[in-house]
Amino acid sequence: MSAAVHTQSEFNAGLLDFLRASPTPFHATRALAERLLAAGFELLHEGDSWLLEPGKRYLVTRNDSSLIAFVYGRSNLVDTGIRMLGAHTDSPCLKVKPRAELNRRGYFQLGVEVYGGALLAPWYDRDLSLAGRVTYRDEQQQIASTLVDFKRPVAVVPSLAIHLDREANSNRSINAQKDIVPLLLQLPAEEGSLPDFRSLLHAELQASQPQLAVSQVLDYEISLYDTQPPAIVGLEQDFIASARLDNLLSCYVGLQALLEADDQVSSLLICTDHEEVGSASCCGAKGPMLEQFLMRLLPETEARIRVIERSMMISADNAHGIHPNFMEKHDENHGPLLNHGPVIKVNSNQRYATTSETSAFFRMLCEAAEVPVQTFVARTDMGCGSTIGPVVASEVGVKTIDVGCPTFAMHSIRELAGVQDGWNLYRASVGFFRYTAAPMALSSAL
CATH class of the missing domain: 2.30.250.10 (Aminopeptidase i, Domain 2)
Structure with a gap:
């Protein structure tokens, strides 16, 4: 069963359906799982013995609120690495x-x-x-x-x-x-x-x-x-207004992109709970869910380390768009605009996991997909939020970039995003999941 989306309006219609079906992380995980199962993914149970086969697609959940979906490519994992995209299912x-x-x-x-x-x-x-x-x-x-x-x-x-x-x-x-x-x-x-x-x-x-x-x-x-449903709003229908855009928008982007993944290479979507309270749980990004999945996929330690070295994680979580009523809250050179493309998030104190290598690779993906790209850096005199990106990078050791769609009113009961940005992040993510070489097989600077 194909679940491809071909237009921005089709993508956003599916997003609104997903948001309506997902009032809690439990419901979001169920909605993701239903769509993956309908697309031919095989449900695994963590308590069972696994025999994973190249060329197949798998799905596993934990606590009913976190999920890993995996496309097991036919090519050798050590040669290609794994393309990973992470988001979170919970919202304030x-x-x-x-x-x-x-x-x-x-x-x-x-x-x-x-x-x-x-x-x-x-x-x-x-x-x-x-x-x-x-x-x-x-x-x-x-x-x-x-x-x-x-x-x-x-x-x-x-x-x-x-x-x-x-x-x-x-x-x-x-x-x-x-x-x-x-x-x-x-x-x-x-x-x-x-x-x-x-x-x-x-x-x-x-x-x-x-x-x-x-x-x-x-x-x-x-x-x-x-109970107010999500909606496309604005005089020219420029915006999406909804609860839980942070971060179900990224979950939906990852889902739709994974459904378009290349079967020759391996790709993984992880959507975890409890990011908004620090990710420290059995089903949070600080928990062992991803690491345990990779250990079952690659039991031999050296092979696993080699695969992780050639892999990359896109940590997708919404970014702060520059608010026209509060422009002074942004650095003057780093104020992302809604409907101007996904945002690369940078923080020198490692609140975001972006590096020059992962940022350059993501820029290349956006260029190939003809997607505009922006950058966010917090004001130097203000604190900076964080994401699952630094957590996964430190726990698993995978090179990571933090990106997201610019939004207003983050953590409100009703947030606002641009109608183009989720679609553009999806297009870049499709390119990521179809990239057949190892994403991080880079020449050393030394």
């Missing part, structure tokens, strides 16, 4: 606490924890829903997990009226413990028990997945998300 959000139920003056609310570096103000006055993973006991007393998505608006975080806070537009701070608690229900005036959130999840599963025969919900990992 509000996560429901384990004992979340609150009754405040007859209003049923859920206690939440802020996940990652979220911009909190945009969460006010949004039509919110709930989604995530639920772990339950079935009627045979077996423990299993499933995904849930309420889909409909079930919660809201109302703003405080300006009449009660006259400095709201000039001096309002947000206390994450008490000011951002979502409202779900007005309780009856008469005395009654507080709704149990696990019971609400049980009822939702019975309604949406009755075949599961859920006996008891034991625990959950549930997030709130905005």
